[in-house]
Amino acid sequence: MDSATCLALAARRGTVHALSVHYGQRHPRELRSARALARHFGAASHSVVRLPIGPLLDSALTQHRRTLTRRPGRSIPPTYVPARNTLFLALALGLAESRKARAIYFGANAVDYSGYPDCRPEFVRAFRRLARLATKTGVEGRPIAIRAPLLHRSKPDIVRLGERLRVPWALTWSCYEGGRRPCSTCDACRLRRRGFKGAHVRDPLDIAGTTP
Amino acid sequence: MDSATCLALAARRGTVHALSVHYGQRHPRELRSARALARHFGAASHSVVRLPIGPLLDSALTQHRRTLTRRPGRSIPPTYVPARNTLFLALALGLAESRKARAIYFGANAVDYSGYPDCRPEFVRAFRRLARLATKTGVEGRPIAIRAPLLHRSKPDIVRLGERLRVPWALTWSCYEGGRRPCSTCDACRLRRRGFKGAHVRDPLDIAGTTP
Numbered sequence: 431m432d433s434a435t436c437l438a439l440a441a442r443r444g445t446v447h448a449l450s451v452h453y454g455q456r457h458p459r460e461l462r463s464a465r466a467l468a469r470h471f472g473a474a475s476h477s478v479v480r481l482p483i484g485p486l487l488d489s490a491l492t493q494h495r496r497t498l499t500r501r502p503g504r505s506i507p508p509t510y511v512p513a514r515n516t517l518f519l520a521l522a523l524g525l526a527e528s529r530k531a532r533a534i535y536f537g538a539n540a541v542d543y544s545g546y547p548d549c550r551p552e553f554v555r556a557f558r559r560l561a562r563l564a565t566k567t568g569v570e571g572r573p574i575a576i577r578a579p580l581l582h583r584s585k586p587d588i589v590r591l592g593e594r595l596r597v598p599w600a601l602t603w604s605c606y607e608g609g610r611r612p613c614s615t616c617d618a619c620r621l622r623r624r625g626f627k628g629a630h631v632r633d634p635l636d637i638a639g640t641t642p
Numbered sequence: 643m644d645s646a647t648c649l650a651l652a653a654r655r656g657t658v659h660a661l662s663v664h665y666g667q668r669h670p671r672e673l674r675s676a677r678a679l680a681r682h683f684g685a686a687s688h689s690v691v692r693l694p695i696g697p698l699l700d701s702a703l704t705q706h707r708r709t710l711t712r713r714p715g716r717s718i719p720p721t722y723v724p725a726r727n728t729l730f731l732a733l734a735l736g737l738a739e740s741r742k743a744r745a746i747y748f749g750a751n752a753v754d755y756s757g758y759p760d761c762r763p764e765f766v767r768a769f770r771r772l773a774r775l776a777t778k779t780g781v782e783g784r785p786i787a788i789r790a791p792l793l794h795r796s797k798p799d800i801v802r803l804g805e806r807l808r809v810p811w812a813l814t815w816s817c818y819e820g821g822r823r824p825c826s827t828c829d830a831c832r833l834r835r836r837g838f839k840g841a842h843v844r845d846p847l848d849i850a851g852t853t854p
Contacts, residue, residue, distance in 0.1 A: 450770070466702060475697055479693075479694065479695060479698070480694060481691075481693065482691065482692060483691060483733065483736065483737075483814045486689055486691070486736065486737050487736050487737070487740050498796075506778050510778055511736070512736040512739035512740050512777060512778070513732055513733075513735040513736035513776060513777060514736070514737070515737075515738060515776065516732040516735060516772065516773075516776045517722045517729070517732040517733060517735075517736060519732075520725055520728040520729040520731075520732040521662060521695065521725075521729060521730060523724070523725040524695065524698065524699050524723070524725035524726070524728075524729060524730075525695075525698050525699070525724075527724035527725060528724050546679050547775065547776055547777060547778060547781045548775075548776040548777075549782065551773070552775050553772070553775045553776055556768070556771050556772040556775050556776075557772060559768050559769040559771075560728065560765070560769060560772050561728075561761070563760075563764050563765045563768050564725060564727065564759055564765055564768075565759060565760075566718050566722055566724070566759060566768060568759065569718070575826045625656060628848065635771040
């Protein structure tokens, strides 16, 4: 939902190059969605980088025996992947500089940042500074902008924005599991349901009506 | 030379996990050296991450038709790879947090930083800040240290330090080309020669004596 809404925002501003990362998450379902969305919004390119770091990184998202459920009283969920957004943004930075892009769109949002350290405004600010210092374009006075337009939006807010931008929700995927239908019980499914419910919008993926 | 000296420094402090990245550079020769050095210094593990981003990134190091020669008057050399050190450090950060490491050793040095933006002290400081904000360990008050012990050392200084640490120079590789012997003309070979010459140390790779 968040990436799709970011893509819709970026596509209104000019040429877009899409980037997806397959880093050993439990299923490639979300990559299929990414491809469909890149096509839908007319991305000039869609780079899928295979990053075989799953076995290296300690997380429930990359190690299949671990539980996805959040333990009560623990502020950072088990789905936290060490340095994941730093890595994604570093890849995006290299790609952006090579393609002479002027901005990177990053779909971090207010709901996520309550749990993940690398979705907080101070992380985005620190990466913006790093991007300016790390790159040739930054040194030459034309730093690549790091945009996080969803950072302070709630999930219902994102659904409302996506509706205005005509995001095809049927092409998106949120569930951490890779079944034919969303599991409806993982954290991602629950956040998604809260978003659609709060915005009074029907989720087209909610076929069975299990997510009222 | 720089990575080997860093590894020697780190190995004196405790358990070391080595990380190499194969990102589409011209030749895998330096990976063979890295394996030999990790073994020599008794690294607890050596992760080689294959990062197929060569075609995505605009650089003479990853695009084989481009010249490696520095054009006069241009401050950043053509061997600059967009966001390379940001990407390497992001990988190292994820690995370090997963392995519960306390520090990352980064071999950037004073000679490099005259040309590459991502070898400068301000880049290292910005990454240190990012690492603290991006990670669970950072948020919990135990940030992973980012050490760049060679940052302010010249190449002769590094050779002298490596001699004291008994770095096996014969196992190291600097040349940008992947021949059986160093080409002796690329920037990396010239920097290496300057280092050994300045420290009055014989380079064991200089078999033909072409680098007096």
